[in-house]
Amino acid sequence: MxxxxxxxxxxxxxxxxxxxxxxxxxxxxxxEKISLIGHNGAGKTTLVKILLGLLAPTAGTVTKKSPGGxxxxxxxxxxxxxxIDADAPLSIASxxxxxxxxxxxxxxxxNEKKRVADVLALTDLTAIKDRPITLTSGxxxxxxxxxxxxxxxxxxxxxxxxxxxxxVDAKKAMMDLVVKVVTQRNMALLFVSHDLELTxxxxxxxxLITDETLATGSSKEVNADSLKGVRI
Amino acid sequence: xxxxxxxxHAFVASTFIxxxxxxxxxxxxxxxxxxxxxxxxxxxxxxxxxxxxxGISPLLGMLLFTIASSTLISGLSVERARRESTISAVSSLFxxxxxxxxxxxxxxxxxxTDILFGSIVGISINGVWQxxxxxxxxxxxxxxxxRPLQFDSFDSVGASANGxxxxxxxxxxxxxxxxxxxxxxxxxxxxxxxxxxTIPAAIAKALxxxxxxLLIISVVxxxxxxxxxxxxxxxxNWPVTFFIALIEVVAYVVALIYQRRQAD
Ligand SMILES: Nc1ncnc2c1ncn2[C@@H]1O[C@H](COP(=O)(O)OP(=O)(O)OP(=O)(O)O)[C@@H](O)[C@H]1O
Ligand SMILES: [Mg+2]
Numbered sequence: 001m002x003x004x005x006x007x008x009x010x011x012x013x014x015x016x017x018x019x020x021x022x023x024x025x026x027x028x029x030x031x032e033k034i035s036l037i038g039h040n041g042a043g044k045t046t047l048v049k050i051l052l053g054l055l056a057p058t059a060g061t062v063t064k065k066s067p068g069g070x071x072x073x074x075x076x077x078x079x080x081x082x083x084i085d086a087d088a089p090l091s092i093a094s095x096x097x098x099x100x101x102x103x104x105x106x107x108x109x110x111n112e113k114k115r116v117a118d119v120l121a122l123t124d125l126t127a128i129k130d131r132p133i134t135l136t137s138g139x140x141x142x143x144x145x146x147x148x149x150x151x152x153x154x155x156x157x158x159x160x161x162x163x164x165x166x167x168v169d170a171k172k173a174m175m176d177l178v179v180k181v182v183t184q185r186n187m188a189l190l191f192v193s194h195d196l197e198l199t200x201x202x203x204x205x206x207x208l209i210t211d212e213t214l215a216t217g218s219s220k221e222v223n224a225d226s227l228k229g230v231r232i
Numbered sequence: 233x234x235x236x237x238x239x240x241h242a243f244v245a246s247t248f249i250x251x252x253x254x255x256x257x258x259x260x261x262x263x264x265x266x267x268x269x270x271x272x273x274x275x276x277x278x279x280x281x282x283x284x285x286x287g288i289s290p291l292l293g294m295l296l297f298t299i300a301s302s303t304l305i306s307g308l309s310v311e312r313a314r315r316e317s318t319i320s321a322v323s324s325l326f327x328x329x330x331x332x333x334x335x336x337x338x339x340x341x342x343x344x345t346d347i348l349f350g351s352i353v354g355i356s357i358n359g360v361w362q363x364x365x366x367x368x369x370x371x372x373x374x375x376x377x378x379r380p381l382q383f384d385s386f387d388s389v390g391a392s393a394n395g396x397x398x399x400x401x402x403x404x405x406x407x408x409x410x411x412x413x414x415x416x417x418x419x420x421x422x423x424x425x426x427x428x429x430t431i432p433a434a435i436a437k438a439l440x441x442x443x444x445x446l447l448i449i450s451v452v453x454x455x456x457x458x459x460x461x462x463x464x465x466x467x468x469n470w471p472v473t474f475f476i477a478l479i480e481v482v483a484y485v486v487a488l489i490y491q492r493r494q495a496d
Contacts, residue, residue, distance in 0.1 A: 052393070054392060054393075075395075076394070077393040077394065078393070079389050079390070079393045081389065082387070082389050082390065083387075083388065083389050084386065084387055085262070085386070087437065088262070088386045088387075089386075089437070089440055089441055089442055089443060089445070089446050090386055090387075090442075090443075091441075091442065094442060094443065095386075095387070098379075098382065098383040098386065098387055098390065098391070099383065099390070099394050100379070101379075102379060102380065103379060104375070104376050106375060106378035106379065106382075132441070145390070148390060148394075149393075149394065152394060
């Protein structure tokens with residue numbers, strides 16, 4: 001097997017006296033599609049934030065490495081909660097373009113505009129690209145979040161409950177899109193969800209946080225019985 | 233009116249100040265920092281008074297106080313600072329100490345009026361240079377950090393999720409805000425710098441649909457306000473600050489009415 005792009009070793013997280021999880025160990029390889037499951041409050045979002053470096057774990061380490069070489073692993077992250085002002089002056093296109101990357105130029109270069117246009121096309125947003133982001137439907141907005149994360153061309157894509165507000169068809173459409181892009185660009189996927197059906201259908205392997213520890217297995221085995229009555 | 237050197241100075245200085253306040257204001261409104269801008273202007277008053285007490289320039293005193301407190305505030309999270317009711321207590325303390333410094337400095341009461349309500353027409357060529365240079369530093373810094381600042385201001389969750397160092401951006405912006413408040417106070421005074429920092433940007437928010445439009449509307453409204461204000465003050469001999477406040481507030485009301493109409 002190839003070298004892992006992300007290795008978590010002995011991760012423990014306490015908030016004050018409350019332990020969220022204890023001694024988690026796992027790896028993620030290039031191109032792997034993994035789901036992260038666990039009941040509300042099990043610590044999924046907390047774990048994701050630790051992987052990103054947004055939170056420091058109480059103990060343990062996270063090692064990240066770009067699949068190609070020694071460069072920094074590029075992670076695209078669609079957070080569970082977003083806080084966008086109701087009258088922010090952002091079209092879908094300009095919202096996506098926020099993540100275009102650093103430069104001394106305030107404006108977008110021709111090349112950057114093309115990258116934005118490409119990712120809008122990929123996520124099927126071209127037709128509504130000029131619509132204010134605050135007037136979009138929940139599903140369209142999730143696609144815009146996805147497009148924004150994809151713009152930076154990540155090697156690992158982390159989606160935290162990205163399908164939670166969608167109807168069944170929209171969920172399937174969104175996941176088909178995600179899996180298509182992830183496969184096309186050989187990205188790894190970490191899909192945080194409560195939806196066991198999507199998990200089984202679209203990911204290879206699951207990570208389950210339960211009773212402060214981590215269990216893993218093939219996504220095909222994910223069903224209420226095999227999880228031994230653990231509530232998700 | 234440009235026959236007089238003092239009017240030329242006033243015109244140049246206020247143009248740069250309006251440009252700075254117009255640009256910075258867009259981010260103040262987006263980041264919901266109006267309350268902090270108000271507090272910084274009160275802190276600025278205390279700083280200017282402290283400057284008088286020490287015998288240094290009021291601008292320097294203001295810069296010292298506002299930058300120091302911005303840096304301190306950024307230690308707390310801004311979210312928390314907003315909720316803290318201690319903020320208004322701290323503000324009163326600063327105003328009180330400003331009054332004390334003025335009394336200790338033995339300055340005439342017109343000095344206090346100048347700090348509080350502005351004294352643009354009395355500005356020297358050196359003063360003009362200082363304001364122009366400070367304005368340019370603020371504008372250039374915003375230019376350089378424009379992308380991460382914009383990301384963090386409109387989608388802070390997304391920005392930190394995508395690796396923007398939002399903490400550093402916040403600190404830099406608070407320092408820029410401190411400098412702009414100190415600079416703006418030189419023209420409209422520390423009591424009303426708030427107007428130039430927030431109303432043109434609020435008008436822009438009501439009318440604009442993109443970042444570019446917001447910046448243009450905000451800057452145009454700020455510059456129109458100070459130019460018209462200076463001219464009206466020259467013609468009538470009434471205070472500049474009064475006219476700037478009047479123009480901005482009238483424009484704001486018109487913009488709000490227009491926005492309502494559009495929405496219906
Ligand atoms: N900053 C914090 N301070 C204290 N407790 C926290 C903090 N962040 C999270 N927690 C707690 O840690 C636990 C795990 O939270 P987390 O958000 O990671 O859960 P989750 O698995 O993502 O849940 P959900 O499925 O509802 O999104 C919860 O009990 C939560 O209340
Ligand atoms: Mg969560």
